[in-house]
Amino acid sequence: MNKPHIVLLGAGYGGMMTAVNLQKQLGVNEANITLVNKNDYHYQSTWLHEVAAGTIHHDRARIAIKDVIKTNRITILQDTVVEIKPDEKKVKLENAVLDYDILVVGLGFEAATFGIPGLEENAFMIGNIDSSRLLREHLEYHFAQYNNERDKKQARLNIVVGGGGFTGIEFVGELANRVPELCEEYDINKAQVRIINVEGAPTVLPGFDPQLVEYAMNSLESRGVEFVLGAMLKECKPDSIVYEKDGKMVEVPTMTTVWAAGVKANGIVENSGFETNRGKIEVRKDMRTPEYDDVFVIGDCALIMNPETGRPFPPTAQIAIQQSYTVAKNIKALVRGGAELETFEPNILGTVASLGHNDAIGVVMGDHKIFGWSATAMKKIIDNRYLLKLGGIGLLMKKGKFNFFY
Amino acid sequence: MNKPHIVLLGAGYGGMMTAVNLQKQLGVNEANITLVNKNDYHYQSTWLHEVAAGTIHHDRARIAIKDVIKTNRITILQDTVVEIKPDEKKVKLENAVLDYDILVVGLGFEAATFGIPGLEENAFMIGNIDSSRLLREHLEYHFAQYNNERDKKQARLNIVVGGGGFTGIEFVGELANRVPELCEEYDINKAQVRIINVEGAPTVLPGFDPQLVEYAMNSLESRGVEFVLGAMLKECKPDSIVYEKDGKMVEVPTMTTVWAAGVKANGIVENSGFETNRGKIEVRKDMRTPEYDDVFVIGDCALIMNPETGRPFPPTAQIAIQQSYTVAKNIKALVRGGAELETFEPNILGTVASLGHNDAIGVVMGDHKIFGWSATAMKKIIDNRYLLKLGGIGLLMKKGKFNFFY
Numbered sequence: 001m002n003k004p005h006i007v008l009l010g011a012g013y014g015g016m017m018t019a020v021n022l023q024k025q026l027g028v029n030e031a032n033i034t035l036v037n038k039n040d041y042h043y044q045s046t047w048l049h050e051v052a053a054g055t056i057h058h059d060r061a062r063i064a065i066k067d068v069i070k071t072n073r074i075t076i077l078q079d080t081v082v083e084i085k086p087d088e089k090k091v092k093l094e095n096a097v098l099d100y101d102i103l104v105v106g107l108g109f110e111a112a113t114f115g116i117p118g119l120e121e122n123a124f125m126i127g128n129i130d131s132s133r134l135l136r137e138h139l140e141y142h143f144a145q146y147n148n149e150r151d152k153k154q155a156r157l158n159i160v161v162g163g164g165g166f167t168g169i170e171f172v173g174e175l176a177n178r179v180p181e182l183c184e185e186y187d188i189n190k191a192q193v194r195i196i197n198v199e200g201a202p203t204v205l206p207g208f209d210p211q212l213v214e215y216a217m218n219s220l221e222s223r224g225v226e227f228v229l230g231a232m233l234k235e236c237k238p239d240s241i242v243y244e245k246d247g248k249m250v251e252v253p254t255m256t257t258v259w260a261a262g263v264k265a266n267g268i269v270e271n272s273g274f275e276t277n278r279g280k281i282e283v284r285k286d287m288r289t290p291e292y293d294d295v296f297v298i299g300d301c302a303l304i305m306n307p308e309t310g311r312p313f314p315p316t317a318q319i320a321i322q323q324s325y326t327v328a329k330n331i332k333a334l335v336r337g338g339a340e341l342e343t344f345e346p347n348i349l350g351t352v353a354s355l356g357h358n359d360a361i362g363v364v365m366g367d368h369k370i371f372g373w374s375a376t377a378m379k380k381i382i383d384n385r386y387l388l389k390l391g392g393i394g395l396l397m398k399k400g401k402f403n404f405f406y
Numbered sequence: 407m408n409k410p411h412i413v414l415l416g417a418g419y420g421g422m423m424t425a426v427n428l429q430k431q432l433g434v435n436e437a438n439i440t441l442v443n444k445n446d447y448h449y450q451s452t453w454l455h456e457v458a459a460g461t462i463h464h465d466r467a468r469i470a471i472k473d474v475i476k477t478n479r480i481t482i483l484q485d486t487v488v489e490i491k492p493d494e495k496k497v498k499l500e501n502a503v504l505d506y507d508i509l510v511v512g513l514g515f516e517a518a519t520f521g522i523p524g525l526e527e528n529a530f531m532i533g534n535i536d537s538s539r540l541l542r543e544h545l546e547y548h549f550a551q552y553n554n555e556r557d558k559k560q561a562r563l564n565i566v567v568g569g570g571g572f573t574g575i576e577f578v579g580e581l582a583n584r585v586p587e588l589c590e591e592y593d594i595n596k597a598q599v600r601i602i603n604v605e606g607a608p609t610v611l612p613g614f615d616p617q618l619v620e621y622a623m624n625s626l627e628s629r630g631v632e633f634v635l636g637a638m639l640k641e642c643k644p645d646s647i648v649y650e651k652d653g654k655m656v657e658v659p660t661m662t663t664v665w666a667a668g669v670k671a672n673g674i675v676e677n678s679g680f681e682t683n684r685g686k687i688e689v690r691k692d693m694r695t696p697e698y699d700d701v702f703v704i705g706d707c708a709l710i711m712n713p714e715t716g717r718p719f720p721p722t723a724q725i726a727i728q729q730s731y732t733v734a735k736n737i738k739a740l741v742r743g744g745a746e747l748e749t750f751e752p753n754i755l756g757t758v759a760s761l762g763h764n765d766a767i768g769v770v771m772g773d774h775k776i777f778g779w780s781a782t783a784m785k786k787i788i789d790n791r792y793l794l795k796l797g798g799i800g801l802l803m804k805k806g807k808f809n810f811f812y
Contacts, residue, residue, distance in 0.1 A: 130553045133592070137543070137550040144543040147536045186539070 004031050004101035004335055007091060009081050010266075011037035011065055012045065013386075014298030014320035014327070015106035020390060021328030023073045031335050033074040036093065040065055040078050043129050045108070046317050047383070049167060051132040052124075052258075053174030054140070054182075055357060058133045063399060068391045081107060084272040086292045102294050102331055105281070107266035109300040109315065114262060118236035119162075123259040126167055135258065139178075142255055143186040153239075155253035157193045160241045162233050163261025164199030165206070166353055169216060171260060172197050173355035176223035190224075196252060198228045198243050200261070205353065212361040215371050219359045233261075263315075265301045277303050278312070286341035287327050296330070298323045304346065319346055321386065352379040357403075377404050410437050410507035410741055413497060415487050416672075417443035417471055418451065419792075420704030420726035420733070421512035426796060427734030429479045437741050439480040442499065446471055446484050449535050451514070452723050453789070455573060457538040458530075458664075459580030460546070460588075461763060464539045469805060474797045487513060490678040492698045508700050508737055511687070513672035515706040515721065520668060524642035525568075529665040532573055541664065545584075548661055549592040561659035563599045566647045568639050569667025570605030571612070572759055575622060577666060578603050579761035582629035596630075602658065604634045604649050606667070611759065618767040621777050625765045639667075669721075671707045683709055684718070692747035693733050702736070704729045710752065725752055727792060758785040763809075783810050 006022065008015050019035050026033075047061040065076050079093040084105065091098045111127055113119040124135040142156035159175060161168050175195050183190045197204065197220075204227065205213050217227060231245035236259075242251045265280045274281050274289060280303035281289050287302065289295045299320035306313050313319055326344040333339035350364030352375055360375035370378060380401040387396045412428065414421050425441050432439075453467040471482050485499040490511065497504045517533055519525040530541045548562035565581060567574050581601050589596045603610065603626075610633065611619050623633060637651035642665075648657045671686045680687050680695060686709035687695050693708065695701045705726035712719050719725055732750040739745035756770030758781055766781035776784060786807040793802045 130550075134547075134550045134554050137547045141540075141543045141547045144536075144540045148540050 003029065005099065006031050006033045006102045006104070006331060006335075007098055007100035008033070008035045008104045008106065009084070009091065010106035010108055010299075011035060011039075011042045012106055012108045012299055012320065013317045014324050015104065016042045016065075016068065016390060017321050017324030018104055018106070018298060018327050018331075019069055019074055021324055022331060023070055025328055025332050026335065028073065034077055034098065035065070035069060035074050036077045036079055036081060036091070036098070037065065038078070038080045039129070040076070041129070042068070044317075044383070044386075045128075048126045048128070048132045049171040050174050051129065052126045052135040052171060053178045054136040055174045055178050058129050060399060061132075062129055063391065063395065068395065081268055084268065084274075084295075086272070086274070086289075086295055089294065100294070102296070102334060103292075104296045104298060104327060104331070105269065105301050106298040106320075107268055107301055109263040110266055111259060112262035112264040113259065116233055116236065119233070119257075119259055122236045122238050123162070123257040125259055126171060135256075138256060140182065140185075143182045143188060146188055147186060153253075153255075154192070155239050155255045157188065158196065158252060158254040159194065159256045159258070160196045160198060160252060160254045161258045161260055162198050162241075163259065164197050164201070164204030164227070164229070165261065168197060168199070168258075168260035169204055169220070170354050171258065172220060172225045173359070174357070176220060176225055177356040177358070179224070193224070195225045196228060196254075197225060198231050198233060198241075200230065200232050202230050204229070208351075208353070208361070209363060209367075209369055212363070212369055212371060216353070216355055216361050219355050223356070263300070269297075269301050280312075283344075285343040286330050287323055287344050288330075288341075294334075296327045298327055304344070306346075313346055313348075316351075317386070318349065318382075321389070322346060350378075350382075352382060354379050380404060409435065411505060412437050412439045412508045412510070412737060412741075413504055413506035414439070414441045414510045414512065415490075415497065416512035416514055416705075417441060417445075417448045418512055418514045418705055418726065419723045420730050421510065422448045422471070422474065422796060423727050423730030424510055424512070424704060424733050424737075425475055425480055427730055428737060429476055431734055431738050432741065434479065440483055440504065441471070441475060441480050442483045442485055442487060442497070442504070443471060444484070444486045445535070446482070447535070448474070450723075450789070450792075451534075454532045454534070454538045455577040456580050457535065458532045458541040458577060459584045460542040461580045461584050464535050466805060467538075468535055469797065469801065474801065487674055489674065490680075490701075492678070492680070492695075492701055495700065506700070508702070508740060509698075510702045510704060510733060510737070511675065511707050512704040512726075513674055513707055515669040516672055517665060518668035518670040519665065522639055522642065524644075525639070525663075525665055528642045528644050529568070529663045531665055532577060541662075544662060545588065546591075549588045549594060552594055553592060559659075559661075560598070561645050561661045563594065564602065564658060564660040565600065565662045565664070566602045566604060566658060566660045567664045567666055568604050568647075569665065570603050570607070570610030570633070570635070571667065574603060574605070574664075574666035575610055575626070576760050577664065578626060578631045579765070580763070582626060582631055583762040583764070585630070599630070601631045602634060602660075603631060604637050604639060604647075606636065606638050608636050610635070614757075614759070614767070615769060615773075615775055618769070618775055618777060622759070622761055622767050625761050629762070669706070675703075675707050686718075689750075691749040692736050693729055693750050694736075694747075700740075702733045704733055710750070712752075719752055719754075722757075723792070724755065724757075724788075727795070728752060756784075756788075758788060760785050786810060 041062040043062040050056040051058045083092040111125045125131050146156045231243045235242040236257050240253045241257045281297045282303040287296050300315040330341045352362030354360045361371045362375045384400045447468040449468040456462040457464045489498040517531045531537050552562045637649045639649050641648040642663050646659045647663045687703045688709045693702050706721040736747045758768030760766045767777045768781045790806045
């Protein structure tokens with residue numbers, strides 16, 4: 001009998017960890033495994049705000065897939081998914097069509113711009129390595145241009161970040177560290193630069209403990225970040241942004257608007273005809289789609305309701321990594337036959353938001369609040385634990401964050 | 407009696423070395439000296455092609471004026487010259503008006519675009535620190551954008567340099583070193599990138615020994631530089647360049663056109679009513695203007711005919727530095743009264759053109775040809791000698807080029 005073909009779509013947190021777990025748990029002769037990814041690298045999407053601000057190099061935030069995956073066990077196919085055809089058990093790629101016996105959909109997120117005019121064309125996103133290093137270069141470029149013009153444009157030095165959620169706050173934190181360096185590099189007075197965070201809710205980091213939110217805002221404001229709360233972006237132009245606050249329209253000149261206020265699941269999921277809820281697939285307890293016994297969904301494309309709150313669990317790296325253990329075990333059960341599939345139980349260990357390289361806030365172990373040095377240290381420990389799980393001590397030493405004391 | 411007021415306009419090679427020589431040669435009570443400069447730093451314009459390519463940081467190519475000039479001897483005034491009024495013995499600055507008794511005009515060069523349409527608006531220049539680091543950022547920005555677009559634009563990876571003279575050739579040499587690094591940084595295939603040098607004459611480096619020119623072209627071509635000779639730029643658009651060659655119009659898509667084919671003396675000289683020849687002041691043997699006994703001209707604003715060739719000496723750093731010794735001595739003679747002014751005698755020691763950090767060509771000590779390692783070493787020795795003259799061993803150690811073996 002033929003070995004089943006397991007196809008993993010996407011080398012994000014969920015896909016990569018599933019691959020790593022499968023190569024540990026399945027014997028060589030049990031299955032053929034193919035991992036499909038657009039790039040030949042995996043990246044840490046939770047580090048991209050640092051790449052975008054220019055505080056870490058993008059090579060720190062990415063890992064060559066072949067450094068983690070044994071290519072004699074798993075075939076790595078660099079290609080882009082176009083459509084999934086679950087009824088035919090096929091995946092259409094840009095350059096090939098793959099047949100599968102078991103599929104894992106881990107295609108991640110994309111930006112959601114909610115139809116706000118100009119956002120898609122003019123705003124920058126912190127979505128992947130390409131877009132993050134483009135934003136880094138864009139910032140540098142406008143600082144470089146500033147002193148080349150007789151009529152200096154303040155719009156080159158105003159940076160507007162739409163969204164005071166996790167990504168927006170972590171990004172302005174990095175910017176607050178980075179801007180003084182950019183000013184030094186391009187002979188610009190630091191007081192000239194504005195970092196403006198625009199958030200629709202009455203508070204940033206909605207859902208976070210109010211005491212920690214206040215700590216975060218104080219920390220960021222003391223480093224020059226301005227907050228505009230309860231404001232809705234209305235239009236993004238190439239050289240300004242318009243928002244509405246208290247019924248008034250305000251236009252801020254800026255050549256750098258960063259959109260960090262919305263993500264949605266990869267559109268391929270919806271376009272491939274799966275039944276979706278908010279663009280995601282509400283998975284069964286064993287992480288399979290409701291309709292197909294041979295299709296697992298993981299990470300940002302999967303929706304799991306939190307029975308305690310009646311709302312979905314937020315799509316985090318932490319939860320995608322946890323799901324990968326269940327998915328890998330359940331695939332092994334399917335391949336070997338007979339065994340019952342395991343139920344996924346999320347176990348939220350905590351959440352830490354960085355505020356630049358030297359400050360952070362977080363909630364860990366239930367409701368234990370941390371901030372300052374202990375939170376930055378915890379954030380690094382979380383990042384390092386993932387590297388250890390993904391690629392062992394070698395990868396940890398190569399890509400880990402060990403600067404606990406600077 | 408009042409001490410005479412000596413005003414130096416411009417802190418380029420000529421102005422800085424005149425200031426350094428004056429602070430050595432004049433006693434504290436002999437004169438008041440003011441050095442006027444747009445920036446608080448002096449820069450090495452002969453190193454700017456490296457800054458523009460991104461192969462050295464701009465801080466390597468500039469020197470804080472106060473690190474070289476004793477501020478208790480010479481007043482440093484950071485301001486921009488608007489007009490010289492030699493009949494009134496006044497200089498109009500943006501924020502002040504200065505009276506002088508003796509003036510030194512060392513205002514350097516600016517780009518000459520000969521009315522070629524679009525060049526002023528769309529081409530980049532290697533003229534000063536600001537414009538050079540902007541070009542560096544511009545290159546990086548387009549490489550960063552390349553992979554962010556579904557329809558990839560070759561114009562982002564085509565770099566066209568107009569002019570195969572000294573600056574144009576030294577710049578493409580640096581680019582040939584830099585492009586592989588940029589490709590690595592932005593995940594671009596090196597073979598995709600084109601570096602095109604367009605020159606109107608039938609050869610690059612006109613006036614250089616033909617054997618050395620051939621060496622240079624071979625060296626650069628082997629590293630991917632393309633030469634288009636006997637071609638005239640006709641129009642520079644934001645995303646292409648048009649040149650005429652053999653009666654045919656050719657359009658090359660590019661978002662980076664660098665204009666390195668023409669400089670002229672600072673327009674302030676002509677606009678201030680001095681008698682000019684090719685935009686420059688043809689100075690007397692003692693480096694003073696024909697009409698004013700109290701105005702010296704130095705560097706790129708001064709024209710001196712070479713009686714052997716019947717053509718002007720080219721405006722080089724070497725000649726500006728040599729002139730500073732004559733100018734300083736002659737100012738001392740005027741201040742002390744009585745003595746006769748010295749005649750400036752140029753002494754062309756040699757010329758070396760770099761072809762990137764690991765190759766160069768040159769003619770030294772009359773007609774001794776050098777190339778390869780000996781020429782790159784000679785280039786660095788020339789650069790280091792200047793730093794030693796300007797600021798002594800301290801400045802040499804801080805800013806010198808000691809990487810002879812890489």
